[in-house]
Amino acid sequence: xxxxxxxxxxxxxxxxxxxxxxxxxxxxxxxxxxxxxxxxxxxxxxxxxxxxxxxxxxxxxxxxxxxxxxxxxxxxxxxxxxxxxxxxxxxxxxxxxxxxxxxxxxxxxxxxxxxxxxxxxxxxxxxxxxxxxxxxxxxxxxxxxxxxxxxxxxxxxxxxxxxxxxxxxxxxxxxxxxxxxxxxxxxxxxxxxxxxxxxxxxxxxxxxxx
Amino acid sequence: xxxxxxxxxxxxxxxxxxxxxxxxxxxxxxxxxxxxxxxxxxxxxxxxxxxxxxxxxxxxxxxxxxxxxxxxxxxxxxxxxxxxxxxxxxxxxxxxxxxxxxxxxxxxxxxxxxxxxxxxxxxxxxxxxxxxxxxxxxxxxxxxxxxxxxxxxxxxxxxxxxxxxxxxxxxxxxxxxxxxxxxxxxxxxxxxxxxxxxxxxxxxxxxxxxxxxxxxxxxxxxxxxxxxxxxxxxxxxxxxxxxxxxxxxxxxxxxxxxxxxxxxxxxxxxxxxxxxxxxxxxxxxxxxxxxxxxxxxxxxxxxxxxxxxxxxxxxxxxxxxxxxxxxxxxxxxxxxxxxxxxxxxxxxxxxxxxxxxxxxxxxxxxxxxxxxxxxxxxxxxxxxxxxxxxxxxxxxxxxxxxxxxxxxxxxxxxxxxxxxxxxxxxxxxxxxxxxxxxxxxxxxxxxxxxxxxxxxxxxxxxxxxxxxxxxxxxxxxxxxxxx
Numbered sequence: 295x296x297x298x299x300x301x302x303x304x305x306x307x308x309x310x311x312x313x314x315x316x317x318x319x320x321x322x323x324x325x326x327x328x329x330x331x332x333x334x335x336x337x338x339x340x341x342x343x344x345x346x347x348x349x350x351x352x353x354x355x356x357x358x359x360x361x362x363x364x365x366x367x368x369x370x371x372x373x374x375x376x377x378x379x380x381x382x383x384x385x386x387x388x389x390x391x392x393x394x395x396x397x398x399x400x401x402x403x404x405x406x407x408x409x410x411x412x413x414x415x416x417x418x419x420x421x422x423x424x425x426x427x428x429x430x431x432x433x434x435x436x437x438x439x440x441x442x443x444x445x446x447x448x449x450x451x452x453x454x455x456x457x458x459x460x461x462x463x464x465x466x467x468x469x470x471x472x473x474x475x476x477x478x479x480x481x482x483x484x485x486x487x488x489x490x491x492x493x494x495x496x497x498x499x500x501x502x503x504x
Numbered sequence: 505x506x507x508x509x510x511x512x513x514x515x516x517x518x519x520x521x522x523x524x525x526x527x528x529x530x531x532x533x534x535x536x537x538x539x540x541x542x543x544x545x546x547x548x549x550x551x552x553x554x555x556x557x558x559x560x561x562x563x564x565x566x567x568x569x570x571x572x573x574x575x576x577x578x579x580x581x582x583x584x585x586x587x588x589x590x591x592x593x594x595x596x597x598x599x600x601x602x603x604x605x606x607x608x609x610x611x612x613x614x615x616x617x618x619x620x621x622x623x624x625x626x627x628x629x630x631x632x633x634x635x636x637x638x639x640x641x642x643x644x645x646x647x648x649x650x651x652x653x654x655x656x657x658x659x660x661x662x663x664x665x666x667x668x669x670x671x672x673x674x675x676x677x678x679x680x681x682x683x684x685x686x687x688x689x690x691x692x693x694x695x696x697x698x699x700x701x702x703x704x705x706x707x708x709x710x711x712x713x714x715x716x717x718x719x720x721x722x723x724x725x726x727x728x729x730x731x732x733x734x735x736x737x738x739x740x741x742x743x744x745x746x747x748x749x750x751x752x753x754x755x756x757x758x759x760x761x762x763x764x765x766x767x768x769x770x771x772x773x774x775x776x777x778x779x780x781x782x783x784x785x786x787x788x789x790x791x792x793x794x795x796x797x798x799x800x801x802x803x804x805x806x807x808x809x810x811x812x813x814x815x816x817x818x819x820x821x822x823x824x825x826x827x828x829x830x831x832x833x834x835x836x837x838x839x840x841x842x843x844x845x846x847x848x849x850x851x852x853x854x855x856x857x858x859x860x861x862x863x864x865x866x867x868x869x870x871x872x873x874x875x876x877x878x879x880x881x882x883x884x885x886x887x888x889x890x891x892x893x894x895x896x897x898x899x900x901x902x903x904x905x906x907x908x909x910x911x912x913x914x915x916x917x918x919x920x921x922x923x924x925x926x927x928x929x930x931x932x933x934x935x936x937x938x939x940x941x942x943x944x945x946x947x948x949x950x951x952x953x954x955x956x957x958x959x960x961x962x963x964x965x966x967x968x969x970x971x972x973x974x975x976x977x978x979x980x981x982x983x984x985x986x987x
Contacts, residue, residue, distance in 0.1 A: 456644060462648055
């Protein structure tokens with residue numbers, strides 16, 4: 295138990311600290327690296343909660359794909375982050391004020407509200423009897439491919455639309471670009487490619503097709 | 505572990521068929537190359553008609569499928585029929601325009617099919633998750649078709665603007681959905697209806713959740729104050745795409761709005777009615793007043809559609825079977841009038857150039873009397889002047905509002921439609937009393953002529969034979985209040 299508490303504080307402190315560093319770092323590449331650190335530590339927090347599937351997904355998707363994408367964008371686009379941050383002090387008071395008002399409103403609303411009665415009788419998906427023995431990857435899979443099969447398939451169609459859309463909007467056939475065409479190269483015969491020219495003495499060669 | 509029984513696919517058969525057909529047509533297009541746009545378009549129209557028949561075969565009895573995520577009932581069938589007709593006619597309207605603007609690619613009808621699938625899922629949503637997925641499927645395809653003319657700066661801008669604002673609206677909707685889930689413990693409409701179907705005192709968090717979802721939906725059907733994107737996107741997108749935007753997605757969004765508020769949260773009507781009344785009044789007033797200054801007919805139609813959503817929302821504010829029936833009749837008639845008007849706008853071309861100015865219609869009554877007569881009919885219908893269908897749409901809505909005790913709202917509606925009549929009638933005046941310009945390019949495309957003829961006839965003859973729409977709407981509205 296004590297070990298768990300220690301691990302929790304370790305992960306939590308590093309997450310918060312690297313979150314601050316994401317905003318505060320001068321070099322944008324460092325910001326992205328701190329972001330990756332924050333993701334890793336949040337994954338650790340998920341493991342402590344017993345949600346190992348979420349932890350793995352966080353590492354695979356966020357660290358593996360999203361953060362690397364960020365890194366690419368940061369390195370490829372020449373964004374002057376120092377200039378973006380130049381008005382920080384000037385806008386700080388109004389930003390803090392708005393943030394405070396939002397926070398106060400949220401606290402007022404959610405502090406005074408209660409969850410609807412009768413919820414306990416309505417679990418979205420009843421927990422299986424052997425819930426303790428089951429890994430949560432398996433439990434999620436069992437739900438995803440049965441109870442939520444419709445949503446799963448619909449999400450697949452949405453991804454298909456995204457793919458078609460990306461191709462429609464970006465694929466263009468340009469004229470005047472020389473592409474390598476393997477079939478054309480292979481279909482070339484000796485007659486098309488080689489010409490034998492008899493060069494008379496004392497004169498230049500007449501190159502055919504020139 | 506025990507397996508759940510395999511889900512019964514039959515309630516969602518039309519959607520499944522539509523997705524499969526869209527993928528098959530995508531393959532047809534890929535293998536036949538870019539020249540296949542016309543073939544794929546006509547095949548898509550055939551698919552949409554077949555799916556319409558399939559919707560009828562699935563039937564109007566209420567059936568819940570996929571463990572409560574999906575529902576089909578008379579209401580869903582009615583709205584799906586409207587959406588399918590709107591999509592099919594939009595594909596037909598786009599045929600010639602796309603060819604002349606060199607954007608005739610086979611992906612266009614395929615994307616419209618996928619967007620239509622999204623709309624059908626929205627109409628049949630019985631769960632917040634289904635609602636969101638349907639909405640995203642629809643929106644994502646719409647963002648792409650908005651910027652389909654990718655070499656035009658305005659089209660690209662329209663797509664980007666729509667995407668950014670649409671993503672914001674989706675975010676709000678998701679936030680609201682998460683609040684509803686957090687405070688109610690379920691996302692399923694049937695379960696929510698058990699909790700909130702009767703008048704209860706809900707927690708504040710739940711109300712905030714409902715309001716956030718309503719904001720997202722109001723954005724999707726462009727009700728004021730969430731309408732900012734509409735004129736710009738309508739103006740920038742290619743004209744047939746705008747025609748599509750103004751009918752099918754709007755009908756689906758209104759359908760979803762009505763189902764979301766009436767089915768699970770029907771008991772909380774006192775809580776959400778004021779929001780809808782505000783949206784309705786603001787949309788009607790802005791739709792009529794802001795349209796007066798417009799000189800571009802696409803922008804004018806954008807404001808007109810904002811106004812029409814306002815009228816439709818009156819029926820939702822009434823929250824009674826007759827109010828919902830009014831919304832359904834209104835959307836059906838709106839579909840007719842709008843498709844016809846867009847067919848006329850697509851005929852507006854001189855020397856191969858598309859025209860969008862209202863002044864370009866000058867003297868159309870003398871140069872092309874048939875076209876002018878058709879546009880005149882649609883303008884009278886949009887203004888709501890009897891004996892056109894548009895009058896009856898407004899009549900049913902206002903009657904329902906008065907029945908529900910919303911007399912003030914009905915009065916504002918009547919005043920707004922009188923103001924709105926000014927700009928519709930101005931177009932009639934420009935056509936018949938201004939000096940004629942050169943006539944538009946002839947011959948008109950046969951498919952445009954067909955759409956014009958059918959929609960003008962239906963708009964005029966609705967008064968003689970209103971039963972199919974009114975009776976169907978009655979049945980559909982009753983199915984929403986059945987429980």
